[in-house]
Amino acid sequence: MHSRIDQPPRTLARGSAMVMATLAVLWWLSGAIALGGTVGVAVAVAGPVLGAVFFRLAARRLPGHGEQELYASAAGRFRTTNLVQAGAIAAVIALGNVTGERGWIPGLIAVVVGLHFLPLAGPFARPEYRWVGGLMAALGAAGCGLAVAGAPVSRVLAVVGLGSAAVLWASVVWLLVTADGPPAR
Template sequence: MSVFASMWEILGVSGLIPRVSASALFCAAALAIAAAVISVTLTIRFGALPGPRRTRRVTPNSFRVFGQVNIGQTVAIVAAVMILGRLDLWVYIPAAVCLVVGLHFLPLARSFAQPQYWWTGGLLITLALAGAVTLADGGDAANVRLFIGFGAALVLWATALHVARRG
């Protein structure tokens, strides 16, 4: 989840492009990559964070559901990009992708007994809809990328931390 959060952060950084120098953007991108590497390394090295543990009751077909949901997510993202591109609505792609990613968490919440995924999905869907409404109202595309990118990164990092802490 941290890798995807870092990808969203890079989208947020792209919203800064009209506002900051190339060296500052390079530093921000380097920090995003460093955050992903550190977080993955710590997770691999130390496993779940210390804290209260709980027993999860996952459904027997959880990994099949995971595969199906992720295939559906990929197809939906590709379709959204193709349709929005064909309609010359490129600025809506971050909101569309965020919406699809948010929706993909909803079936996973039940299948993997991770109730926080309901919040993750709901917050990502809210970010996506707010971004789309802002664009439809004539909002600046760079500001929307910044809002969705950093917002989604924050939601995913918070979820990753919560899942790692609870085990």
């Protein structure tokens, strides 16, 4: 029997990286599709391949000590944060469509998604969520700046989608480099 002191620290490194790798693919595809043409198709194909590589690396190399317990203790905050995020995204889409200002939608969604990471950093013991959230919100603000400057929706979506994917995959690399050892078996 292990005492609490003998147990490895609880971490969501594996689960976090696997989720980030997967969600990055969605952002990547939205940005790649906006590129259009042969380039867009080639870029789109690369996204799921990169996502699968990062997912596999996370699953094989990152520790998952106490993930279920840590998730259970943070589940309330997770649910609330994601409900607020979903409502805010729906509002952004509705307002963008009602006002005809669709160019703002990708940037504002990235701001919402970025901000949703901030209240999750503490409960999930993932301090990197702060820089992930900050970078995604900043990228979203840059997308809004492109919309204000009159950039077409496709350009805003390409910048925000591909950039957000890059931020999420960077967080996976961060976890791969900084995590504390191999997964518990």
